[in-house]
Amino acid sequence: MTNGLPDQVAGSPAGVAEGGRVRVASAADGTAAIAVAGAWVRTAVRPTAEDILASLRDLAPQRARIDDDGLVAWDSTLLACLLKVRGECRRRGIEVTVQGLPAGLQTLIRLADAVPDRGASSSPDASATTAVHQVGHLAIDRATRLAATVRFVGEASLAILNVSRGRARFRWPEVAQLLHACGPDALGIISLIGFLMGLILAFVGAIQLRMFGAQIFVADLVGIGVVREMGAIMTGVVMAGRAGAAFAAQIGTMQVNDEVDAFRSLGINPVEFLVFPRLLALTLTMPLLCLYASAMGLLGGAVVGVGMLDLGWVQYWRETRQAVGLNDLLVGECMGAVFGVLVSLAGCLRGFQCGRSSLEVGRATTSAVVTGIVWIVVATATITVMCSVLKI
Amino acid sequence: MTTRAETQPGQPPIVVDGLTMAYGERVIQHDLSFTVREGDIFIVMGGSGCGKSTLLRHLIGLKPPAAGRVLYRGQDFWAAGRRERDRILRRCGVLYQSGGLWSSMTLAENVALPLEEYADLAVGEVRDIVAAKLALVGLAGFGDYYPAEISGGMQRRAGLARAMALDPDVLFFDEPSAGLDPVSARRLDDLILELRDSLGATVVVVTHDLASIFAIGTNSVFLDAASHRPIAWGPPRELREHAPDATVREFLTRGGRDEADSLGRAAAKGRTSP
Numbered sequence: 001m002t003n004g005l006p007d008q009v010a011g012s013p014a015g016v017a018e019g020g021r022v023r024v025a026s027a028a029d030g031t032a033a034i035a036v037a038g039a040w041v042r043t044a045v046r047p048t049a050e051d052i053l054a055s056l057r058d059l060a061p062q063r064a065r066i067d068d069d070g071l072v073a074w075d076s077t078l079l080a081c082l083l084k085v086r087g088e089c090r091r092r093g094i095e096v097t098v099q100g101l102p103a104g105l106q107t108l109i110r111l112a113d114a115v116p117d118r119g120a121s122s123s124p125d126a127s128a129t130t131a132v133h134q135v136g137h138l139a140i141d142r143a144t145r146l147a148a149t150v151r152f153v154g155e156a157s158l159a160i161l162n163v164s165r166g167r168a169r170f171r172w173p174e175v176a177q178l179l180h181a182c183g184p185d186a187l188g189i190i191s192l193i194g195f196l197m198g199l200i201l202a203f204v205g206a207i208q209l210r211m212f213g214a215q216i217f218v219a220d221l222v223g224i225g226v227v228r229e230m231g232a233i234m235t236g237v238v239m240a241g242r243a244g245a246a247f248a249a250q251i252g253t254m255q256v257n258d259e260v261d262a263f264r265s266l267g268i269n270p271v272e273f274l275v276f277p278r279l280l281a282l283t284l285t286m287p288l289l290c291l292y293a294s295a296m297g298l299l300g301g302a303v304v305g306v307g308m309l310d311l312g313w314v315q316y317w318r319e320t321r322q323a324v325g326l327n328d329l330l331v332g333e334c335m336g337a338v339f340g341v342l343v344s345l346a347g348c349l350r351g352f353q354c355g356r357s358s359l360e361v362g363r364a365t366t367s368a369v370v371t372g373i374v375w376i377v378v379a380t381a382t383i384t385v386m387c388s389v390l391k392i
Numbered sequence: 393m394t395t396r397a398e399t400q401p402g403q404p405p406i407v408v409d410g411l412t413m414a415y416g417e418r419v420i421q422h423d424l425s426f427t428v429r430e431g432d433i434f435i436v437m438g439g440s441g442c443g444k445s446t447l448l449r450h451l452i453g454l455k456p457p458a459a460g461r462v463l464y465r466g467q468d469f470w471a472a473g474r475r476e477r478d479r480i481l482r483r484c485g486v487l488y489q490s491g492g493l494w495s496s497m498t499l500a501e502n503v504a505l506p507l508e509e510y511a512d513l514a515v516g517e518v519r520d521i522v523a524a525k526l527a528l529v530g531l532a533g534f535g536d537y538y539p540a541e542i543s544g545g546m547q548r549r550a551g552l553a554r555a556m557a558l559d560p561d562v563l564f565f566d567e568p569s570a571g572l573d574p575v576s577a578r579r580l581d582d583l584i585l586e587l588r589d590s591l592g593a594t595v596v597v598v599t600h601d602l603a604s605i606f607a608i609g610t611n612s613v614f615l616d617a618a619s620h621r622p623i624a625w626g627p628p629r630e631l632r633e634h635a636p637d638a639t640v641r642e643f644l645t646r647g648g649r650d651e652a653d654s655l656g657r658a659a660a661k662g663r664t665s666p
Contacts, residue, residue, distance in 0.1 A: 075559045080520035104590035112527035357495035357540035
């Protein structure tokens with residue numbers, strides 16, 4: 001290619017010999033004459049602004065003049081250098097004139113001057129420096145977030161109330177789409193996780209129970225563990241990663257694209273329109289997914305029981321039916337429904353709290369998953385304690 | 393910068409030769425040919441959906457043509473190897489419609505990234521150049537702000553600072569004045585002109601903003617959405633008066649209704665003819 005880019009010019013022998021040069025000399029009546037020359041480009045050897053400033057310091061002039069003393073080529077490096085020299089001179093009270101420079105360079109320097117430097121060159125929220133500041137900011141931040149969460153839960157409750165009165169605005173086709181995304185689309189991962197969960201529980205139990213010759217109780221362990229607790233918890237965690245993250249990312253992106261504002265300005269409550277369908281979809285599908293995960297878990301346990309502990313399929317099934325009561329199944333299903341509410345709320349909440357940039361969408365998504373899982377764990381603990389107190 | 397024009401005699405910065413643009417079977421434009429000359433402010437214009445932005449994507453190497461060639465200084469872009477193509481693109485700066493700033497980086501980091509990647513400069517020097525570029529677009533002191541913390545017009549200007557980071561030969565603008573108030577749009581036009589004059593760059597602008605077209609355009613091509621081919625070439629002001637096709641005259645006079653108005657405005661803007 002023969003387009004003579006500067007880097008090629010500099011690569012030629014002539015280019016290397018012809019680097020940037022500067023001469024700083026003292027002229028009459030306290031004026032320093034700064035003369036720039038040569039090929040002052042990125043790829044050539046050239047003096048720095050500090051070199052020029054050091055020479056100026058020795059001369060201690062009242063005024064300075066920058067002249068073209070045979071510039072062959074120049075690019076932004078010269079502009080940046082001259083702007084820095086000029087800025088520094090201004091701080092020291094030295095007036096600098098640039099009339100001797102090429103017209104283009106003069107224009108650029110004038111443009112750079114057109115809007116004065118704002119001085120404080122830091123963004124507003126980068127001001128917290130001391131530990132006290134940071135703790136204060138953190139506390140305020142947490143308090144605002146808590147308030148926002150409470151507010152959001154309130155708005156969501158109002159939305160549900162409106163739905164029950166038949167006044168809420170949302171689209172059924174969207175609910176159908178979401179049901180599909182939250183249900184059938186998730187079966188693959190739920191199958192795998194459920195099956196392996198049963199397998200692992202059975203393995204762990206088998207090692208202990210075999211020592212007492214009580215292999216058959218592996219069926220009890222897996223049955224109660226999976227149906228009552230683990231099925232719901234694992235499904236909840238998977239759905240927090242799958243659906244919760246998707247809700248947050250989608251609503252967050254809508255926030256960035258002004259779509260949420262578009263709802264507001266039309267008088268449509270975005271919480272109603274966006275949150276209710278998601279809440280409904282996940283709350284309906286979660287119990288079903290839990291049931292499915294439990295079935296897969298029982299299958300996983302049975303594979304270990306039959307394959308490793310020499311139990312029969314029928315024997316294992318009988319033992320499971322004897323151990324697992326209807327109340328265990330109901331507790332599991334209820335937990336599933338509760339997790340559905342929590343995961344969808346966490347996802348939507350973080351989506352609505354999202355700022356207006358792609359960076360914020362990423363944060364919102366992460367936060368949605370973490371919040372969802374934390375809420376699941378806290379809810380599990382609460383429900384378990386309640387069940388033990390109520391002897392369910 | 394100042395030497396570039398002399399060192400590349402004869403070869404125009406961009407030649408588009410028989411270009412056909414298509415999405416799958418759907419042809420957007422065919423038999424598209426034009427030449428962007430050194431120092432031009434070349435306008436790509438046409439109604440909505442005529443393929444202006446698609447053409448820009450072809451010019452900046454984001455989409456390969458269905459047929460035809462794009463020549464940079466005589467070199468066929470799409471026939472060149474990957475390394476060669478990257479080298480050509482480094483000589484181009486692009487200002488995207490919404491700025492295209494990376495939101496996870498501050499303005500200074502945005503402008504510094506191309507310099508850090510492709511220019512062998514000391515850290516302090518990169519900082520000085522970044523400060524100079526931001527000052528050029530009137531954003532001195534905003535280096536530590538994130539894109540989300542500044543207004544749309546400022547984002548556009550910061551995008552321009554990033555596009556200029558590597559002192560490009562050719563600057564591409566996608567709808568530079570879209571969404572700006574008239575005064576800001578006019579300032580951006582002036583900035584484009586001044587940067588063209590002082591940096592010696594060639595400018596390609598995709599726009600349908602008439603005020604901009606007449607204020608800065610030195611040459612243009614008009615893409616027709618109906619016939620899927622270009623129907624007029626030449627300086628925009630001449631096209632307004634003497635375009636052979638009525639569609640072009642209609643476009644340039646806002647449907648022919650306020651000819652006097654747009655003439656008056658263009659005259660008021662003054663600094664146009666090359």
